[in-house]
Amino acid sequence: MQTSPASVTPQEALDRRSGQRHALVLLIGKVRHAGREAACLVHDISAGGMKVRFTEPHRVDDRLEIEVRGLPPVRGTIRWVNGCKGGVEFDAPQDLARVFRLRDDDGHVMRTPRFAMEASGTLRLLERRWAVDILDISPGGAKLEGETGAEIGQAGSITLPDLPTPVFGVVCWTQDKKLGFRFSSPLTLDMLARVLGCC
Incomplete structure (x- = not known):
C-alpha cells in the first residue's frame, strides 16, 4: 500500500x-x-x-x-x-x-557530552559529609571540587540540585581538590534536565 x-x-x-x-x-x-x-x-x-x-x-x-x-x-x-x-x-x-564505537582513535572511551555547572552539593562517603562545588555533570557522573580527602574507590552519594534523593556512586579519580564521582546508575533525561534547570 x-x-x-x-x-x-x-x-x-x-x-x-x-x-x-x-x-x-x-x-x-x-x-x-x-x-x-x-x-x-x-x-x-x-x-x-x-x-x-x-x-x-x-x-x-x-x-x-x-x-x-x-x-x-x-x-x-x-x-x-x-x-x-x-x-x-x-x-x-x-x-x-x-556514534556506535566504544573507543576513539586514541583508545579513549567515548564519552557523553558534559554540562558545565555552577552549583553546590553534599558529598557523603561512609559516615563523613562535605560541601562540594559541582563543576560539570553528565548522565554518568560529575566533577566535584572541595576539601574532601576522598580516595579512589570510595563509595557514597551526592545531593544534586532539584533531585529529591541523593545519587549513589563511587570516586573514580582525584587531583588536588577536584574529584570525579561516577554514578552507580546513569541519570535519566528528566533527572538531568531538572539538575540543569531546564523546563
Whole structure:
C-alpha cells in the first residue's frame, strides 16, 4: 500500500531526505540554541539527521547545534516539531560509525557530552559529609571540587540540585581538590534536565 504525498508526515519526509535511520538509539546529547545549553534525548539518527526529544521548547526552522557521543558538535535545522519531539536535519552528512564505537582513535572511551555547572552539593562517603562545588555533570557522573580527602574507590552519594534523593556512586579519580564521582546508575533525561534547570 503506497502513501499519498498529501499524507506524508514531517517525520517520513525527513527520513526520506536523510536515508535509513537507526531506531531507538537513545543517547543523551547537548543542544545549544540562542546562547543556551540544554539536554536532549536522541531517539534515532542517520547520516543526515536525527529525531530528538527536547527539554526546552523549539520551533520549526530553529538553528541549533547538537553534540552526542562520538560526533563533533553538529549544526542543523529543525524541520518538524511534535510536542517535545522534533526532527533535525544536519548541515552536512555525519559518519555514524563514530556514534556506535566504544573507543576513539586514541583508545579513549567515548564519552557523553558534559554540562558545565555552577552549583553546590553534599558529598557523603561512609559516615563523613562535605560541601562540594559541582563543576560539570553528565548522565554518568560529575566533577566535584572541595576539601574532601576522598580516595579512589570510595563509595557514597551526592545531593544534586532539584533531585529529591541523593545519587549513589563511587570516586573514580582525584587531583588536588577536584574529584570525579561516577554514578552507580546513569541519570535519566528528566533527572538531568531538572539538575540543569531546564523546563
